[in-house]
Amino acid sequence: MSIEVRQLEKTYGDFSLSLDFSVSDGETLILAGPSGCGKTTALSLIAGLIQGDRGAITIDGKSVESAPPWKRNIAVVFQDLALFPHLDVGRNVTYGLFIRGIPKAVRRAAAAEKLKTVRLSGYERRRIQTLSGGEKQRAAIARALAQDPRALLLDEPFSSLDAPLRKELREEFLEIRKQSPVPCIFVTHDREEAAMLGDRIALMSQGSIAEIGKSRDLFLEPKTEFAARFFGFGQLLPCRILEGNDRAVAAETPLGRLRVRDISSLNPEKPLLFVPRDALGFEENGRHGTAVSGIIRKSLFQGERILSEVELQDKTLLAIEADPRMELPPEGSKVRLRVDESLIRFVQPTA
Numbered sequence: 001m002s003i004e005v006r007q008l009e010k011t012y013g014d015f016s017l018s019l020d021f022s023v024s025d026g027e028t029l030i031l032a033g034p035s036g037c038g039k040t041t042a043l044s045l046i047a048g049l050i051q052g053d054r055g056a057i058t059i060d061g062k063s064v065e066s067a068p069p070w071k072r073n074i075a076v077v078f079q080d081l082a083l084f085p086h087l088d089v090g091r092n093v094t095y096g097l098f099i100r101g102i103p104k105a106v107r108r109a110a111a112a113e114k115l116k117t118v119r120l121s122g123y124e125r126r127r128i129q130t131l132s133g134g135e136k137q138r139a140a141i142a143r144a145l146a147q148d149p150r151a152l153l154l155d156e157p158f159s160s161l162d163a164p165l166r167k168e169l170r171e172e173f174l175e176i177r178k179q180s181p182v183p184c185i186f187v188t189h190d191r192e193e194a195a196m197l198g199d200r201i202a203l204m205s206q207g208s209i210a211e212i213g214k215s216r217d218l219f220l221e222p223k224t225e226f227a228a229r230f231f232g233f234g235q236l237l238p239c240r241i242l243e244g245n246d247r248a249v250a251a252e253t254p255l256g257r258l259r260v261r262d263i264s265s266l267n268p269e270k271p272l273l274f275v276p277r278d279a280l281g282f283e284e285n286g287r288h289g290t291a292v293s294g295i296i297r298k299s300l301f302q303g304e305r306i307l308s309e310v311e312l313q314d315k316t317l318l319a320i321e322a323d324p325r326m327e328l329p330p331e332g333s334k335v336r337l338r339v340d341e342s343l344i345r346f347v348q349p350t351a
Protein backbone atom coordinates (compact mmCIF):
# COMPACT_ATOMS: atom_id res chain seq x y z
CA MET A 1 0.00 0.00 0.00
CA SER A 2 1.14 3.56 -0.61
CA ILE A 3 -0.05 7.15 -0.75
CA GLU A 4 1.06 9.20 -3.74
CA VAL A 5 0.47 12.93 -3.88
CA ARG A 6 1.34 14.48 -7.23
CA GLN A 7 1.32 18.22 -7.95
CA LEU A 8 -1.54 18.71 -5.54
CA GLU A 9 -2.55 22.35 -5.28
CA LYS A 10 -4.95 24.37 -3.15
CA THR A 11 -5.25 28.14 -2.81
CA TYR A 12 -6.93 30.13 -0.05
CA GLY A 13 -6.58 33.86 -0.79
CA ASP A 14 -2.86 34.64 -0.44
CA PHE A 15 -1.99 31.15 0.73
CA SER A 16 -1.05 28.52 -1.89
CA LEU A 17 -0.29 24.90 -1.13
CA SER A 18 1.64 22.80 -3.62
CA LEU A 19 2.69 19.26 -2.71
CA ASP A 20 4.43 16.33 -4.34
CA PHE A 21 5.50 13.32 -2.26
CA SER A 22 4.74 9.68 -1.54
CA VAL A 23 4.55 7.47 1.54
CA SER A 24 5.18 3.74 1.23
CA ASP A 25 3.70 0.81 3.09
CA GLY A 26 4.70 0.69 6.76
CA GLU A 27 6.38 4.08 6.51
CA THR A 28 5.66 7.02 8.82
CA LEU A 29 6.20 10.38 7.13
CA ILE A 30 6.31 13.34 9.51
CA LEU A 31 4.86 16.62 8.25
CA ALA A 32 6.56 19.37 10.21
CA GLY A 33 6.82 23.10 9.82
CA PRO A 34 5.87 26.43 11.34
CA SER A 35 2.30 27.34 12.18
CA GLY A 36 0.25 28.14 9.08
CA CYS A 37 2.54 26.37 6.57
CA GLY A 38 -0.29 24.08 5.45
CA LYS A 39 0.10 20.80 7.37
CA THR A 40 -3.57 20.43 8.34
CA THR A 41 -4.68 21.49 4.86
CA ALA A 42 -2.44 18.75 3.39
CA LEU A 43 -4.03 16.08 5.61
CA SER A 44 -7.54 17.36 4.92
CA LEU A 45 -6.93 17.15 1.15
CA ILE A 46 -5.65 13.57 1.38
CA ALA A 47 -8.54 12.52 3.64
CA GLY A 48 -11.02 14.19 1.28
CA LEU A 49 -12.35 16.64 3.86
CA ILE A 50 -11.59 19.44 1.39
CA GLN A 51 -11.14 19.41 -2.38
CA GLY A 52 -7.90 20.39 -4.12
CA ASP A 53 -7.82 22.82 -7.07
CA ARG A 54 -5.71 20.40 -9.14
CA GLY A 55 -3.36 17.44 -8.83
CA ALA A 56 -3.59 13.73 -8.10
CA ILE A 57 -3.89 11.63 -4.94
CA THR A 58 -3.57 7.87 -5.33
CA ILE A 59 -3.89 5.18 -2.68
CA ASP A 60 -2.58 1.75 -3.68
CA GLY A 61 -2.37 3.02 -7.24
CA LYS A 62 -6.06 4.04 -7.34
CA SER A 63 -6.94 7.64 -7.93
CA VAL A 64 -9.05 9.00 -5.04
CA GLU A 65 -9.01 12.77 -5.45
CA SER A 66 -12.64 12.89 -6.54
CA ALA A 67 -13.87 10.23 -4.05
CA PRO A 68 -15.76 11.35 -0.91
CA PRO A 69 -13.96 10.77 2.44
CA TRP A 70 -15.91 7.61 3.37
CA LYS A 71 -14.92 5.90 0.12
CA ARG A 72 -11.20 6.60 0.61
CA ASN A 73 -10.95 4.48 3.77
CA ILE A 74 -8.31 6.70 5.28
CA ALA A 75 -8.38 6.99 9.06
CA VAL A 76 -7.76 10.42 10.55
CA VAL A 77 -6.93 11.24 14.17
CA PHE A 78 -7.13 14.94 14.97
CA GLN A 79 -5.83 16.77 18.02
CA ASP A 80 -9.38 17.52 19.16
CA LEU A 81 -10.35 13.84 18.78
CA ALA A 82 -14.06 14.16 18.10
CA LEU A 83 -14.96 11.10 20.17
CA PHE A 84 -18.73 10.86 20.64
CA PRO A 85 -19.50 11.75 24.29
CA HIS A 86 -22.87 9.94 24.29
CA LEU A 87 -21.35 6.57 23.29
CA ASP A 88 -19.16 4.32 25.42
CA VAL A 89 -15.57 3.51 24.41
CA GLY A 90 -16.50 0.25 22.64
CA ARG A 91 -19.17 1.95 20.51
CA ASN A 92 -16.85 4.82 19.70
CA VAL A 93 -14.18 2.41 18.50
CA THR A 94 -16.57 0.45 16.27
CA TYR A 95 -18.70 3.38 15.06
CA GLY A 96 -17.30 3.12 11.53
CA LEU A 97 -18.09 -0.60 11.42
CA PHE A 98 -21.62 0.05 12.75
CA ILE A 99 -22.50 2.49 9.97
CA ARG A 100 -21.18 -0.02 7.43
CA GLY A 101 -23.65 -2.59 8.80
CA ILE A 102 -21.04 -4.98 10.21
CA PRO A 103 -22.68 -7.53 12.60
CA LYS A 104 -22.47 -6.98 16.35
CA ALA A 105 -20.31 -10.03 17.13
CA VAL A 106 -17.70 -8.92 14.58
CA ARG A 107 -17.78 -5.38 15.98
CA ARG A 108 -17.28 -6.65 19.51
CA ALA A 109 -14.29 -8.74 18.48
CA ALA A 110 -12.80 -5.78 16.58
CA ALA A 111 -13.26 -3.47 19.59
CA ALA A 112 -11.56 -5.97 21.91
CA GLU A 113 -8.67 -6.45 19.50
CA LYS A 114 -8.04 -2.74 18.82
CA LEU A 115 -8.45 -1.76 22.48
CA LYS A 116 -5.84 -4.39 23.32
CA THR A 117 -3.49 -2.86 20.72
CA VAL A 118 -3.73 0.55 22.41
CA ARG A 119 -3.55 -0.99 25.92
CA LEU A 120 -7.19 -0.25 26.86
CA SER A 121 -8.43 -3.85 27.23
CA GLY A 122 -11.64 -4.00 29.26
CA TYR A 123 -12.58 -0.34 28.60
CA GLU A 124 -15.50 -1.16 26.28
CA ARG A 125 -18.25 0.05 28.62
CA ARG A 126 -16.47 3.12 30.00
CA ARG A 127 -18.00 6.53 29.25
CA ILE A 128 -15.77 8.96 27.34
CA GLN A 129 -16.03 11.59 30.13
CA THR A 130 -14.42 9.18 32.61
CA LEU A 131 -11.24 8.74 30.53
CA SER A 132 -7.99 10.60 31.16
CA GLY A 133 -6.42 12.64 28.33
CA GLY A 134 -4.04 9.81 27.40
CA GLU A 135 -6.83 7.24 27.44
CA LYS A 136 -8.94 9.41 25.13
CA GLN A 137 -6.02 9.60 22.67
CA ARG A 138 -5.61 5.84 22.78
CA ALA A 139 -9.36 5.35 22.21
CA ALA A 140 -9.20 7.70 19.20
CA ILE A 141 -6.31 5.70 17.74
CA ALA A 142 -8.21 2.42 18.37
CA ARG A 143 -11.19 3.88 16.52
CA ALA A 144 -8.97 4.83 13.59
CA LEU A 145 -7.43 1.35 13.44
CA ALA A 146 -10.81 -0.43 13.76
CA GLN A 147 -11.91 0.69 10.33
CA ASP A 148 -8.97 -1.27 8.89
CA PRO A 149 -7.79 1.80 6.99
CA ARG A 150 -5.65 1.86 3.88
CA ALA A 151 -3.74 4.82 5.34
CA LEU A 152 -3.46 6.54 8.68
CA LEU A 153 -3.28 10.32 9.10
CA LEU A 154 -2.65 11.95 12.49
CA ASP A 155 -2.74 15.69 13.17
CA GLU A 156 -0.77 16.51 16.35
CA PRO A 157 -2.54 13.72 18.27
CA PHE A 158 -0.42 14.06 21.43
CA SER A 159 0.12 17.81 21.59
CA SER A 160 -2.47 18.49 24.30
CA LEU A 161 -0.90 15.97 26.70
CA ASP A 162 1.76 16.70 29.31
CA ALA A 163 5.37 15.78 28.55
CA PRO A 164 5.67 12.41 30.39
CA LEU A 165 2.39 11.13 28.92
CA ARG A 166 3.40 12.29 25.46
CA LYS A 167 6.63 10.35 25.78
CA GLU A 168 4.76 7.22 26.86
CA LEU A 169 2.27 7.46 24.00
CA ARG A 170 5.04 7.97 21.45
CA GLU A 171 6.66 4.73 22.52
CA GLU A 172 3.31 2.95 22.38
CA PHE A 173 2.66 4.42 18.96
CA LEU A 174 5.82 2.75 17.63
CA GLU A 175 4.47 -0.59 18.87
CA ILE A 176 1.03 0.10 17.36
CA ARG A 177 2.67 0.84 14.01
CA LYS A 178 4.31 -2.60 14.01
CA GLN A 179 0.85 -4.15 14.21
CA SER A 180 -0.73 -1.79 11.70
CA PRO A 181 1.89 -1.10 9.03
CA VAL A 182 -0.19 0.99 6.59
CA PRO A 183 1.32 4.21 5.20
CA CYS A 184 1.08 6.93 7.84
CA ILE A 185 1.38 10.72 7.79
CA PHE A 186 1.91 12.27 11.21
CA VAL A 187 1.80 16.04 11.76
CA THR A 188 3.80 17.38 14.66
CA HIS A 189 5.47 20.59 15.85
CA ASP A 190 7.61 18.64 18.27
CA ARG A 191 11.19 17.99 17.11
CA GLU A 192 11.75 15.02 19.41
CA GLU A 193 8.48 13.44 18.30
CA ALA A 194 9.47 13.97 14.65
CA ALA A 195 12.88 12.37 15.23
CA MET A 196 11.46 9.43 17.13
CA LEU A 197 8.40 8.53 15.08
CA GLY A 198 9.38 9.49 11.54
CA ASP A 199 11.07 7.26 9.03
CA ARG A 200 11.24 10.39 6.92
CA ILE A 201 10.38 14.02 7.57
CA ALA A 202 8.84 16.47 5.11
CA LEU A 203 9.57 19.95 6.41
CA MET A 204 7.10 22.47 5.03
CA SER A 205 7.43 26.20 4.55
CA GLN A 206 4.68 28.47 3.22
CA GLY A 207 2.69 25.77 1.46
CA SER A 208 5.46 23.63 -0.01
CA ILE A 209 8.08 21.13 1.08
CA ALA A 210 11.35 22.89 1.87
CA GLU A 211 13.24 19.66 2.52
CA ILE A 212 12.32 15.97 2.67
CA GLY A 213 14.52 13.10 3.73
CA LYS A 214 15.38 10.54 6.36
CA SER A 215 14.79 11.91 9.86
CA ARG A 216 18.42 11.39 10.78
CA ASP A 217 19.58 13.42 7.78
CA LEU A 218 17.32 16.40 8.48
CA PHE A 219 18.74 16.65 12.00
CA LEU A 220 22.39 15.81 11.39
CA GLU A 221 22.99 16.59 7.72
CA PRO A 222 20.39 19.14 6.61
CA LYS A 223 20.67 20.49 3.08
CA THR A 224 18.93 23.79 3.77
CA GLU A 225 19.32 26.64 6.23
CA PHE A 226 15.58 26.35 6.87
CA ALA A 227 15.87 22.74 8.11
CA ALA A 228 19.03 23.52 10.08
CA ARG A 229 17.24 26.35 11.89
CA PHE A 230 13.99 24.44 12.38
CA PHE A 231 15.56 21.37 13.96
CA GLY A 232 18.23 23.44 15.71
CA PHE A 233 20.71 20.63 16.17
CA GLY A 234 23.70 22.83 15.44
CA GLN A 235 24.67 26.31 14.39
CA LEU A 236 25.11 28.20 11.17
CA LEU A 237 28.28 30.07 10.32
CA PRO A 238 29.01 32.33 7.36
CA CYS A 239 32.33 31.75 5.62
CA ARG A 240 34.52 32.74 2.69
CA ILE A 241 35.67 30.22 0.09
CA LEU A 242 39.45 30.28 -0.33
CA GLU A 243 40.03 27.53 -2.86
CA GLY A 244 38.65 24.18 -3.85
CA ASN A 245 37.56 21.68 -6.42
CA ASP A 246 34.47 19.49 -6.90
CA ARG A 247 35.42 17.22 -3.96
CA ALA A 248 36.29 19.70 -1.19
CA VAL A 249 36.86 23.36 -0.51
CA ALA A 250 38.97 25.30 1.94
CA ALA A 251 36.95 27.96 3.73
CA GLU A 252 37.87 30.83 6.03
CA THR A 253 35.42 30.60 8.96
CA PRO A 254 35.06 31.99 12.50
CA LEU A 255 36.52 28.59 13.53
CA GLY A 256 39.62 29.18 11.38
CA ARG A 257 40.47 27.63 8.05
CA LEU A 258 38.45 24.46 7.46
CA ARG A 259 38.46 21.84 4.75
CA VAL A 260 34.83 21.01 3.98
CA ARG A 261 34.19 17.85 2.03
CA ASP A 262 30.40 17.87 1.73
CA ILE A 263 29.80 20.60 -0.81
CA SER A 264 26.55 19.29 -2.33
CA SER A 265 24.56 22.23 -0.92
CA LEU A 266 27.21 24.92 -1.40
CA ASN A 267 25.84 28.23 -2.65
CA PRO A 268 28.91 30.06 -4.03
CA GLU A 269 27.21 33.50 -3.73
CA LYS A 270 26.35 33.02 -0.06
CA PRO A 271 28.34 30.10 1.40
CA LEU A 272 26.83 29.04 4.69
CA LEU A 273 28.09 26.27 6.97
CA PHE A 274 26.11 23.99 9.24
CA VAL A 275 28.10 22.93 12.29
CA PRO A 276 26.30 20.11 14.14
CA ARG A 277 26.55 20.18 17.93
CA ASP A 278 28.79 17.16 18.06
CA ALA A 279 31.35 18.77 15.75
CA LEU A 280 32.44 21.08 18.59
CA GLY A 281 33.57 20.39 22.14
CA PHE A 282 36.10 21.36 24.75
CA GLU A 283 39.53 20.14 23.74
CA GLU A 284 40.63 17.27 25.90
CA ASN A 285 44.17 17.22 27.27
CA GLY A 286 46.64 15.70 24.91
CA ARG A 287 44.23 15.51 21.97
CA HIS A 288 45.17 17.46 18.95
CA GLY A 289 43.55 18.25 15.62
CA THR A 290 41.80 21.39 14.47
CA ALA A 291 41.18 23.66 17.46
CA VAL A 292 40.21 27.25 18.19
CA SER A 293 40.41 29.48 21.27
CA GLY A 294 37.55 31.31 22.91
CA ILE A 295 36.28 32.81 26.14
CA ILE A 296 33.49 31.34 28.27
CA ARG A 297 30.63 33.84 28.50
CA LYS A 298 28.14 31.61 30.31
CA SER A 299 27.93 28.04 31.59
CA LEU A 300 24.82 26.22 32.77
CA PHE A 301 24.44 22.81 34.38
CA GLN A 302 21.33 21.33 32.71
CA GLY A 303 21.19 17.89 34.32
CA GLU A 304 22.04 15.81 31.29
CA ARG A 305 24.76 18.14 30.07
CA ILE A 306 26.67 21.35 30.63
CA LEU A 307 25.85 24.04 28.08
CA SER A 308 28.37 26.84 27.66
CA GLU A 309 28.41 29.91 25.49
CA VAL A 310 31.86 30.54 24.08
CA GLU A 311 32.87 33.77 22.36
CA LEU A 312 35.45 33.55 19.59
CA GLN A 313 37.92 36.30 18.71
CA ASP A 314 35.62 37.72 16.01
CA LYS A 315 32.73 37.88 18.59
CA THR A 316 30.93 34.82 17.16
CA LEU A 317 29.05 33.04 19.96
CA LEU A 318 29.00 29.25 19.96
CA ALA A 319 26.92 26.88 22.10
CA ILE A 320 29.13 24.06 23.40
CA GLU A 321 27.81 20.95 25.09
CA ALA A 322 29.88 19.04 27.58
CA ASP A 323 29.72 16.09 29.97
CA PRO A 324 27.61 17.02 33.04
CA ARG A 325 30.31 15.61 35.35
CA MET A 326 32.82 18.13 34.08
CA GLU A 327 33.62 21.01 36.40
CA LEU A 328 31.52 24.02 35.37
CA PRO A 329 33.87 26.22 33.27
CA PRO A 330 34.08 29.65 35.00
CA GLU A 331 32.85 32.76 33.14
CA GLY A 332 35.64 34.73 31.50
CA SER A 333 38.04 31.77 31.37
CA LYS A 334 39.95 31.00 28.20
CA VAL A 335 39.23 27.63 26.56
CA ARG A 336 40.31 25.62 23.55
CA LEU A 337 37.63 24.02 21.41
CA ARG A 338 38.10 20.98 19.23
CA VAL A 339 36.52 21.18 15.79
CA ASP A 340 35.64 18.04 13.88
CA GLU A 341 35.63 19.40 10.34
CA SER A 342 34.50 16.08 8.85
CA LEU A 343 30.99 16.70 10.29
CA ILE A 344 30.66 20.23 8.90
CA ARG A 345 28.77 20.79 5.64
CA PHE A 346 27.33 23.54 3.51
CA VAL A 347 23.62 24.33 3.50
CA GLN A 348 21.54 26.18 0.94
CA PRO A 349 20.73 29.60 2.44
CA THR A 350 17.10 30.72 2.71
CA ALA A 351 16.38 33.21 -0.08
Ligand SMILES: Nc1ncnc2c1ncn2[C@@H]1O[C@H](COP(=O)(O)OP(=O)(O)OP(=O)(O)O)[C@@H](O)[C@H]1O
Binding pocket: 012, 015, 033, 034, 035, 036, 037, 038, 039, 040, 041, 042
Ligand atom coordinates in the same frame (compact mmCIF):
# COMPACT_ATOMS: atom_id res chain seq x y z
N1 LIG B 1 -11.00 27.02 5.23
C1 LIG B 1 -10.05 27.94 5.07
N2 LIG B 1 -10.34 29.14 4.52
C2 LIG B 1 -9.38 30.06 4.33
N3 LIG B 1 -8.09 29.90 4.67
C3 LIG B 1 -7.73 28.73 5.24
C4 LIG B 1 -8.68 27.70 5.47
N4 LIG B 1 -8.04 26.65 6.04
C5 LIG B 1 -6.75 27.02 6.16
N5 LIG B 1 -6.54 28.26 5.67
C6 LIG B 1 -5.28 28.99 5.63
O1 LIG B 1 -4.31 28.15 5.03
C7 LIG B 1 -3.03 28.31 5.67
C8 LIG B 1 -2.53 26.95 6.18
O2 LIG B 1 -3.33 26.51 7.27
P1 LIG B 1 -3.13 25.12 7.97
O3 LIG B 1 -4.15 25.01 9.05
O4 LIG B 1 -3.08 24.05 6.95
O5 LIG B 1 -1.66 25.29 8.60
P2 LIG B 1 -0.90 24.38 9.66
O6 LIG B 1 0.49 24.22 9.13
O7 LIG B 1 -1.67 23.14 9.91
O8 LIG B 1 -0.89 25.32 10.93
P3 LIG B 1 -0.87 24.95 12.51
O9 LIG B 1 0.45 24.32 12.76
O10 LIG B 1 -1.02 26.29 13.16
O11 LIG B 1 -2.04 24.04 12.77
C9 LIG B 1 -3.23 29.34 6.76
O12 LIG B 1 -2.83 30.58 6.25
C10 LIG B 1 -4.73 29.31 7.01
O13 LIG B 1 -5.19 30.54 7.48
